[in-house]
Amino acid sequence: MPSSSATVAPSSYSTLHVRSPSLYENWADPSGPGRVLLGFFAAMAETERESIREATLEGLDAAARKGKHGGRPPVITDDMLHTVLRRRAAGESVELIRPDLIIPTGKRKGQNPGLASIYRALAEHEKREAYPEAVAQAHADFAALQQRDRSPV
Numbered sequence: 001m002p003s004s005s006a007t008v009a010p011s012s013y014s015t016l017h018v019r020s021p022s023l024y025e026n027w028a029d030p031s032g033p034g035r036v037l038l039g040f041f042a043a044m045a046e047t048e049r050e051s052i053r054e055a056t057l058e059g060l061d062a063a064a065r066k067g068k069h070g071g072r073p074p075v076i077t078d079d080m081l082h083t084v085l086r087r088r089a090a091g092e093s094v095e096l097i098r099p100d101l102i103i104p105t106g107k108r109k110g111q112n113p114g115l116a117s118i119y120r121a122l123a124e125h126e127k128r129e130a131y132p133e134a135v136a137q138a139h140a141d142f143a144a145l146q147q148r149d150r151s152p153v
Contacts, residue, residue: 094119095115
């Protein structure tokens with residue numbers, strides 16, 4: 001620590017031409033040095049944001065290569081969907097089928113799925129059935145993409 005004789009009194013700052021920014025002064029003046037300061041802060045913030053974005057995308061890509069995908073597990077499992085399809089083919093309504101379905105995992109484990117979840121799963125199933133070649137092509141494209149990512153560059 002410097003000795004007390006080496007310290008400078010605040011009253012002598014002006015004679016030493018030392019300036020400190022103040023919240024009460026107009027340091028953010030767009031025509032003065034404040035413009036440079038704000039430009040510097042904006043550039044630093046943009047660089048940090050881009051760094052965070054790149055790290056996030058790299059993490060998601062690494063997880064996808066390991067076969068892990070984010071998001072919640074589906075509420076309607078394949079077994080539940082097949083049960084709904086079979087019973088609807090027999091003439092039952094979704095409202096009558098719903099109480100017999102039990103969510104096997106997740107936060108709502110042991111409860112019945114919502115009607116919206118059942119109808120959403122039915123709509124997705126119908127879409128897959130209506131466009132099987134599109135689904136097959138999407139699976140092939142995804143497999144090719146994974147293979148390309150795994151191959152050495």
